[in-house]
Amino acid sequence: MYTPNDLVRYIYGETSQGENEVIEILLQTDTKFKKLYDQMTSSQHDLDDLIESPSDEVIRKIISSAQSLDMHSV
Secondary structure (H helix, E strand, O other): OOOHHHHHHHHOOOOOHHHHHHHHHHHHHOHHHHHHHHHHHHHHHHHHHHOOOOOHHHHHHHHHHHHHOOHHHO
């Protein structure tokens, strides 16, 4: 029996070819398993959308601030 952990491993490409084959059959034949997969991949996409990088302006300000510090006084 495959678990939600196996499904997470599948989503992140951490399963073997044999495991992939079994999981793909389950996705086609088991509606509960497919629903869980859909929920997990939706959550993964939502999390990916939340990841942000600082703007170039923020990076420039940090670098400028770091360069202006008098490192000899530390």
